[in-house]
Amino acid sequence: MTVIRQMSYQPVGRRAAAVETMSFDRLRELNDGGTQRADFHVLAVIDAGQGSVTLDFLQHPLRERSAVWVAPGAVHRWDDIADVSGHVVLFVPTAPVTHATRRLVASPDLVAHWSVPDADWPFVDAARDHLLLEAAAPPGDIAAELPEILLSALIARLRPPHTEARSMNPLFHLFKASVEAHFREHHDAGYYARALGYAPRTLSRAVQQATGRTAKAYIVERTVLEAKRLLAHDGLTATRCASALGFPDASNFSVFFRKATGMRPGAWQTSAAVPSERQSELS
CATH class of the missing domain: 1.10.10.60 (Homeodomain-like)
Structure with missing residues (x-):
């Protein structure tokens, strides 16, 4: 039987940071192909390549200009990410700062995988790049809430499919x-x-x-x-x-x-x- 590795949110470098980012290159270094369950959100934005991830016994494709959302508690495994490029954002459930994005993050009906429409991609790309830039800055150089604000902007631009009216x-x-x-x-x-x-x-x-x-x-x-x-x-x-x-x-x-x-x-x-x-x- 596959053993689940339990993961807790432990940001590197900035102990108080509620948002962390990494590239798929870094994820490949850390990934051992095992099954894991986290107590934080994992949001992946795919730039190019193809692969797959399994979430709670369902396998989802990783494709160009797509996104994957792994909610806390979901059992997941990165099956095939050798040719995937993009970034992964890790954050605690309370990290989003706007009412709309906090409600969205708490929604029980978030879709685990979706394609980002071509018209939305430039905005998603810009929001992601700004978050990456601020998240990489030395701790003393930025206000603590900036990555959380930019995370909220990225989530809003990604517009994860969910039944928003129902979730209210x-x-x-x-x-x-x-x-x-x-x-x-x-x-x-x-x-x-x-x-x-x-x-x-x-x-x-x-x-x-x-x-x-x-x-x-x-x-x-x-x-x-x-x-x-x-x-x-x-x-x-x-x-x-x-x-x-x-x-x-x-x-x-x-x-x-x-x-x-x-x-x-x-x-x-x-x-x-x-x-x-x-x-x-x-x-």
Whole structure:
């Protein structure tokens, strides 16, 4: 089984910096081909070349004038970056300074990979170059907030595809945060409705509006994702997964997993270890 390397944000040189940058040349030096999970955002802007990155069991292409966004907690692996040129921006969730970009960064519906329209590229390129210039300056030469301001400009220019109107729903944000905190213990939508003080129907409408899925389906999807991470990367058995995710026993967990994925946990674990059987979005 692949072991996940847990990465925490530790900026080099400037301990208080909320934004760091590196080229793909530097990323190649640091990358060992392993699977990793970070507690910070990773935003890659591709200038040229072709490659791929795998995020939570989905493989995404790296192409000229495209971008990749790896949110905190996502399990990812740089599969093929030998011919890729561009830059990677690392930042903590609170780094963006504008209300719009902070809301965008917190959106649950950000797309992991997208192509930058030709008309937008000159602005993206300029915003990126300005951020790189300021991020490379000696700490005493710039105001601490300048890289954060320029990060916000870059994000705004990149315009990551997401369901902006949906993500503004405050009840869904409360629900999402509650699910993240408690999905290992509570799998029923009724618990979250009671905990948030809303009627089940009100919560259901909010989640449907925000995601196009029911509250129950959202909880199942989040639980299944964590189960896949535990099975594929931590190598846990169905019994240990059941314990980690709040199921009474392995049998109950197996029924849940098979209903959600169409496969038994053990069979899925075996298939996930075979590169040719990974799901792919390459097209």
